[in-house]
Amino acid sequence: MKVAIVGVGLIGGSAALVLRQKGLASHIIGVEASPAHAAKAIELGIVDEVLPLPEAIAQSEVVILAVPVDSAIDVLLPVLDLVTTQVVMDMGSTKAQIIDAVAAHPNRGRFVAAHPMWGTEFSGPEAATVYAYAGKAAIICNASDSDADALATAEQLLKNIGMYLVYMDAHDHDVHTAYISHISHITSFALANTVLEKEKEEQAIFELASAGFESTVRLAKSNPDMWVPIFRQNRDNVLDVLNEHIAQLRKFKACLEKENWDYLRELIGNANNIKRILK
Amino acid sequence: MKVAIVGVGLIGGSAALVLRQKGLASHIIGVEASPAHAAKAIELGIVDEVLPLPEAIAQSEVVILAVPVDSAIDVLLPVLDLVTTQVVMDMGSTKAQIIDAVAAHPNRGRFVAAHPMWGTEFSGPEAATVYAYAGKAAIICNASDSDADALATAEQLLKNIGMYLVYMDAHDHDVHTAYISHISHITSFALANTVLEKEKEEQAIFELASAGFESTVRLAKSNPDMWVPIFRQNRDNVLDVLNEHIAQLRKFKACLEKENWDYLRELIGNANNIKRILK
Numbered sequence: 413m414k415v416a417i418v419g420v421g422l423i424g425g426s427a428a429l430v431l432r433q434k435g436l437a438s439h440i441i442g443v444e445a446s447p448a449h450a451a452k453a454i455e456l457g458i459v460d461e462v463l464p465l466p467e468a469i470a471q472s473e474v475v476i477l478a479v480p481v482d483s484a485i486d487v488l489l490p491v492l493d494l495v496t497t498q499v500v501m502d503m504g505s506t507k508a509q510i511i512d513a514v515a516a517h518p519n520r521g522r523f524v525a526a527h528p529m530w531g532t533e534f535s536g537p538e539a540a541t542v543y544a545y546a547g548k549a550a551i552i553c554n555a556s557d558s559d560a561d562a563l564a565t566a567e568q569l570l571k572n573i574g575m576y577l578v579y580m581d582a583h584d585h586d587v588h589t590a591y592i593s594h595i596s597h598i599t600s601f602a603l604a605n606t607v608l609e610k611e612k613e614e615q616a617i618f619e620l621a622s623a624g625f626e627s628t629v630r631l632a633k634s635n636p637d638m639w640v641p642i643f644r645q646n647r648d649n650v651l652d653v654l655n656e657h658i659a660q661l662r663k664f665k666a667c668l669e670k671e672n673w674d675y676l677r678e679l680i681g682n683a684n685n686i687k688r689i690l691k
Numbered sequence: 692m693k694v695a696i697v698g699v700g701l702i703g704g705s706a707a708l709v710l711r712q713k714g715l716a717s718h719i720i721g722v723e724a725s726p727a728h729a730a731k732a733i734e735l736g737i738v739d740e741v742l743p744l745p746e747a748i749a750q751s752e753v754v755i756l757a758v759p760v761d762s763a764i765d766v767l768l769p770v771l772d773l774v775t776t777q778v779v780m781d782m783g784s785t786k787a788q789i790i791d792a793v794a795a796h797p798n799r800g801r802f803v804a805a806h807p808m809w810g811t812e813f814s815g816p817e818a819a820t821v822y823a824y825a826g827k828a829a830i831i832c833n834a835s836d837s838d839a840d841a842l843a844t845a846e847q848l849l850k851n852i853g854m855y856l857v858y859m860d861a862h863d864h865d866v867h868t869a870y871i872s873h874i875s876h877i878t879s880f881a882l883a884n885t886v887l888e889k890e891k892e893e894q895a896i897f898e899l900a901s902a903g904f905e906s907t908v909r910l911a912k913s914n915p916d917m918w919v920p921i922f923r924q925n926r927d928n929v930l931d932v933l934n935e936h937i938a939q940l941r942k943f944k945a946c947l948e949k950e951n952w953d954y955l956r957e958l959i960g961n962a963n964n965i966k967r968i969l970k
Contacts, residue, residue: 529899529901530901530902531901531903532902533903549898588890588892592890592900592901593899593903595886596901596904596906596907598943600903600962601962602943603875604961604962604963605939605961606870606932606935606936607870608962608964610931611867616871619828620808620868621969622809622871622872624872624876624909625875627909628875628878630906631903632965634959636956636960640959643955647947647950650947651947651948654940654943654944657882657885658944660884660885661881661933661937661940665933665934667922668926669930676919676922677915677919680913682887683879684911685883686908686911688893689897690897
């Protein structure tokens, strides 16, 4: 199978490495706006060649979009203008806007809206890793809007890289990911800013940072080029969850201010219920 | 060396396992208020025997306190009443109150106030692990208030289990740990409560939880028996950091509300500076 990957950073580069390692792609063509990333992707053997978008599409059976979610919409429309029998799949973290943007396109059926739920706090082709995707959920949104053969190809590809499939309406997807992914990034960014603002002794952070701190602040290293567009597209849902999160933090604040240790114990006991869901 | 460990849960149990594995303790005596934990600690080979506190002290050279920080003060005073040449070390996450509580005790010099910065979100003797402590910081507070021989024994023990030593004033310790450990737990508890409150579809949490969500919410599984006393003792510092954290979250909220994407990018870019300090 010949595959074009638009955007050979962390997400697209990792997809290329996994597809090649598993023998799923015979030839991988990169499409990349950054000359530095393009050169690096070739140097690292992530892609076989880098071509302009029209040539890449013409020579491929599957086109994977792995660019920030705002660019994905800008790229998907011209891609759909050019496709004939190709399957086009995106990998973005938001789904409602991209699906709405192409709803009326005559080639809508060639597009499969996917969100493989894998990522790290790093970015760029150097961050691409073959240890990606396996064992994680791949969400496919509004599957019935895709042509049956396009959907089957995308499903098989995602299963072949070790993912399990979850089907969801695009708007539900954006609500769920606001809870389960996007808010974690905001809390982590805000926690990093809190500590950087208050703790002027960087040596103390370095020496004392516990595993607990490192795990809660890890996501704060994530790239704004990826995350600003996600927050922008999922603004309403993220605001809703963020308001609830601030309200929950205010409960902890009230416990401390009023020295209400019984209620603090209750809040922590309730938080412990996350054990029921996540082992 | 004969060692008594008061509290054979995650922290004390792990200390026992590591001391034994490294051949540092010839005999380990547990002191444990919970009969179930005592039986489990013997069953798992964590301690050789469980004795009442006075007998345990009389038969030991080193006494390690590994109980919640409020109990540690209640236990340390009678322990210091009983010691002669023994070295007493605590492992608590707060330091100012325990040090103030024993400041005037005639045997103050036998006590070394330590905070080995290791832990997990689990608790009880079943959670004890030999993969503990190594490579982490052990903070010793107000070292000059300890007798030279007691300090040397505690330092050697902590180094022998693979920790590096950091020396600090107790009040500075409590400020730094509020930033670097305690606030992470509050954000994680609050994040769990946010998601549990808003996301009624537990199946969605289970299916979709990404590695990012799991790492930010991991600490929310932590035991209130350990954490309520920590927040209680370090109330003022934690409140100070929590207020700043809520203020930082409000900046993200304002960006979303006003659709100020440039400022959002700036906030995330600033958070990325945590990379400078934590690799």
